[in-house]
Amino acid sequence: MNALPGLAAVAVALPFLGAVAGLLGTRLPRRGRPPGTVDRAVYRRAAWFAVAPTALATVLAVWVLVTYLGDLPSGFTTYVPMHEGPRQPAGAIESTLSVVGTGAVPITIGLRVDELAAVIAVLVGCVALAVQIYSTGYMRDERRYPSYSAFISLFTSAMLLVVYAADLLVLYVGWEVMGLCSYLLIGHWWEDRANSRAAVKAFLVTRIGDVGFLFGVFTLGLAAGSFRVSTVLDRVPHMSTGTLVAATLLLLLGVAGKSAQVPLHTWLPDAMAGPTPISALIHAATMVAAGIFVVARLYPAFLGARPSLDLLAVMAALGMLGAALAALAQDDLKRVLAYSTISQLAYMAGALAAGSDQAAIFHLVTHGAFKALLFLCAGAVIHAVGSNLMSDMGGLRRSMTVTFPAMTIGFAALMGLPPASGFFSKDAVLAAIEHAATGAAPLTDAAAWLLYACALVTVAVTGAYATRAWLRTFFGASRVRHVPLPEPEPGVAHVWDGREAPASMLWPIGVLVVPALLLGFAGAGLVEWSSAVISLLVALLGAGVVYASWRADPAADPARVLGPLRTPCERAFYVDAVYHRLFVAPVLWLARAVARADDTVVDGAVQGSGRLAVGVSGLLRRGQTGNAQLYLTGVLAGVLIIVIGAVVLG
Amino acid sequence: MHVVYPVVLAALLFSIGVYGVLARRNTILVLMSVELMLNAVNLNLVAFDVWLKDALHGGQVLTLFVIVIAAAELGVGLAIVLAVFRNRRTIEIDRLRDLADPDPDPDPAAGSQDRPHDAETIPARGGAA
Numbered sequence: 001m002n003a004l005p006g007l008a009a010v011a012v013a014l015p016f017l018g019a020v021a022g023l024l025g026t027r028l029p030r031r032g033r034p035p036g037t038v039d040r041a042v043y044r045r046a047a048w049f050a051v052a053p054t055a056l057a058t059v060l061a062v063w064v065l066v067t068y069l070g071d072l073p074s075g076f077t078t079y080v081p082m083h084e085g086p087r088q089p090a091g092a093i094e095s096t097l098s099v100v101g102t103g104a105v106p107i108t109i110g111l112r113v114d115e116l117a118a119v120i121a122v123l124v125g126c127v128a129l130a131v132q133i134y135s136t137g138y139m140r141d142e143r144r145y146p147s148y149s150a151f152i153s154l155f156t157s158a159m160l161l162v163v164y165a166a167d168l169l170v171l172y173v174g175w176e177v178m179g180l181c182s183y184l185l186i187g188h189w190w191e192d193r194a195n196s197r198a199a200v201k202a203f204l205v206t207r208i209g210d211v212g213f214l215f216g217v218f219t220l221g222l223a224a225g226s227f228r229v230s231t232v233l234d235r236v237p238h239m240s241t242g243t244l245v246a247a248t249l250l251l252l253l254g255v256a257g258k259s260a261q262v263p264l265h266t267w268l269p270d271a272m273a274g275p276t277p278i279s280a281l282i283h284a285a286t287m288v289a290a291g292i293f294v295v296a297r298l299y300p301a302f303l304g305a306r307p308s309l310d311l312l313a314v315m316a317a318l319g320m321l322g323a324a325l326a327a328l329a330q331d332d333l334k335r336v337l338a339y340s341t342i343s344q345l346a347y348m349a350g351a352l353a354a355g356s357d358q359a360a361i362f363h364l365v366t367h368g369a370f371k372a373l374l375f376l377c378a379g380a381v382i383h384a385v386g387s388n389l390m391s392d393m394g395g396l397r398r399s400m401t402v403t404f405p406a407m408t409i410g411f412a413a414l415m416g417l418p419p420a421s422g423f424f425s426k427d428a429v430l431a432a433i434e435h436a437a438t439g440a441a442p443l444t445d446a447a448a449w450l451l452y453a454c455a456l457v458t459v460a461v462t463g464a465y466a467t468r469a470w471l472r473t474f475f476g477a478s479r480v481r482h483v484p485l486p487e488p489e490p491g492v493a494h495v496w497d498g499r500e501a502p503a504s505m506l507w508p509i510g511v512l513v514v515p516a517l518l519l520g521f522a523g524a525g526l527v528e529w530s531s532a533v534i535s536l537l538v539a540l541l542g543a544g545v546v547y548a549s550w551r552a553d554p555a556a557d558p559a560r561v562l563g564p565l566r567t568p569c570e571r572a573f574y575v576d577a578v579y580h581r582l583f584v585a586p587v588l589w590l591a592r593a594v595a596r597a598d599d600t601v602v603d604g605a606v607q608g609s610g611r612l613a614v615g616v617s618g619l620l621r622r623g624q625t626g627n628a629q630l631y632l633t634g635v636l637a638g639v640l641i642i643v644i645g646a647v648v649l650g
Numbered sequence: 651m652h653v654v655y656p657v658v659l660a661a662l663l664f665s666i667g668v669y670g671v672l673a674r675r676n677t678i679l680v681l682m683s684v685e686l687m688l689n690a691v692n693l694n695l696v697a698f699d700v701w702l703k704d705a706l707h708g709g710q711v712l713t714l715f716v717i718v719i720a721a722a723e724l725g726v727g728l729a730i731v732l733a734v735f736r737n738r739r740t741i742e743i744d745r746l747r748d749l750a751d752p753d754p755d756p757d758p759a760a761g762s763q764d765r766p767h768d769a770e771t772i773p774a775r776g777g778a779a
Contacts, residue, residue: 626747627747629672
């Protein structure tokens with residue numbers, strides 16, 4: 001049992017080594033081949049470097065989980081009813097490699113395995129493995145596949161480090177590396193200006209949050225006298241409320257940035273500029289889950305800070321409803337899924353605010369599975385159609401015989417239809433929020449009721465947008481335009497000739513269907529049927545409205561049920577425009593002013609002093625005519641003046 | 651004889667020499683003027699040597715040194731003049747302006763326009779070769 005952190009360390013190190021090998025080992029120069037051409041041997045080697053370490057890391061993560069759960073004391077139940085209050089973390093195993101003395105609070109380099117870490121690590125490993133395998137098909141013939149797959153490996157390693165970290169600063173290292181990988185992968189097709197802009201936007205927005213996160217970590221660490229997670233959690237009862245509120249508010253900033261919560265959510269829809277497997281890996285299943293994970297990791301600190309939980313509840317309430325409405329109006333399939341991710345992450349945040357980290361983590365795991373499935377299916381659809389827009393799809397259910405049922409299951413899980421996994425986890429979340437609203441929670445009444453109302457409405461809207469995307473993609477008349485695309489354009493990967501995706505893409509989809517469908521039964525004993533029936537009815541209501549609208553006119557977009565709200569929803573309530581007006585434009589103006597000041601004032605001073613020296617020396621140059629007699633005259637005149645001076649003054 | 655006569659004569663000679671150095675255009679005449687100045691100094695040395703009745707006759711000895719060095723200097727000077735004349739076909743000293751500061755404008759065309767003397771002398775040099 002004590003070997004578990006060692007196994008975890010190997011699981012963290014393997015993808016890292018894979019990334020190093022993928023970046024360096026595929027760059028060996030090959031003679032007689034112009035640079036930039038696709039090299040099958042390099043591609044195969046990169047694929048091996050990518051898939052094998054991730055697969056091993058996944059096996060290790062599963063091993064850690066099984067060993068850990070197997071060694072738990074008998075009678076320990078994995079899931080405890082949410083309203084019985086927070087559970088003490090049972091038997092975390094820590095192992096320390098070394099302690100870095102900083103002169104103040106020491107930094108512990110070590111790993112920690114507990115139930116939360118073990119479960120999330122398995123999720124990360126499985127999704128990363130599925131994405132790596134899927135990418136071998138999706139990114140075939142992609143020139144920069146080696147660096148792409150290496151960045152995925154690096155990302156996997158960083159996420160595992162975040163999950164297993166025993167020290168908040170070690171966690172922060174992984175957290176930042178993930179941000180970097182996210183930036184690199186969103187901008188994978190950087191030839192298109194929009195893509196690199198999206199990458200920069202994601203980087204900057206998450207970085208704003210990370211600053212808060214870092215200072216939150218400092219606050220907690222200084223208050224506890226240690227950055228070790230276990231020590232911090234032990235000292236939480238002794239900390240003053242003010243410290244906890246300050247620390248958790250700062251942490252929430254980082255959580256909002258990483259998990260794309262209001263008000264820092266704007267980067268996630270733009271992040272869909274990256275390749276679709278990246279959207280599945282980073283922007284649906286793992287990285288955005290890191291924020292939720294950190295809240296769950298430090299949950300006792302949040303429970304001690306009621307104002308932070310209230311704020312989290314309000315953020316979640318606004319985020320889930322706004323994002324769901326935005327998802328209902330989007331035409332880009334990936335953006336629908338991106339807004340849906342924001343909305344579902346807000347559910348998790350809501351569950352956390354309502355006092356149930358169990359429900360949040362349960363939903364996180366099932367969401368990771370079904371959202372990865374949805375994104376991979378979307379990738380297969382986009383791969384086949386050659387366009388991201390749903391107005392170019394339709395009628396695909398006959399041709400895509402594997403993707404269609406898989407994506408149907410994914411949408412069912414997203415809507416929360418039984419027996420898919422989303423039904424159970426969403427019910428757990430809703431039940432937790434309902435309990436919070438009826439009194440047994442750390443929230444104030446207003447925040448709790450707002451959260452509950454938004455959650456219920458969002459269930460309906462979720463049903464609506466999932467149904468809309470499903471109908472628009474797979475039913476009705478085909479709107480696919482068969483445009484011959486000899487050269488893969490940035491942003492569409494490569495266009496497959498056949499109608500169904502290659503096997504390397506279908507296998508991960510097929511494998512992910514299983515957890516998306518069955519994972520929910522892990523929490524089947526906890527279903528609260530009253531809230532489950534309500535949410536099911538509400539979801540069906542939303543779906544029914546969209547279905548009725550679609551039946552009335554299959555060619556038209558069912559988003560028209562939004563009426564006058566449609567344009568604001570499509571533009572995501574103009575948040576981007578407002579941010580542009582409020583932050584981007586002033587910053588750009590300031591940058592231009594600074595550049596101008598640099599050009600005119602600073603450069604002007606430097607060059608002006610030079611010009612002044614040249615001008616003044618022009619007078620002196622005048623004397624240097626090359627006439628030696630003139631020089632001599634000068635010398636004589638000087639001597640005379642000196643002599644006369646000496647005589648007169650002496 | 652009172653010392654003032656040779657001193658005044660030396661001063662006159664020196665002044666003529668200074669005028670020649672500063673005003674003559676012919677380099678040989680400039681050298682000759684230098685000689686005039688040197689000889690004015692020699693005259694002073696000898697006059698004061700006599701007037702002060704120096705036991706060691708330092709003034710006369712120094713005069714001999716000056717004469718020898720002046721001869722050597724004149725030899726070098728005339729050699730330079732000869733070399734310049736062979737190169738330039740002229741020994742007018744106010745045309746030898748290679749030490750002038752070039753035009754502050756970095757434009758090379760303007761620079762060459764501003765140095766007409768070189769432009770005149772270069773074909774002459776080719777003719778001598």
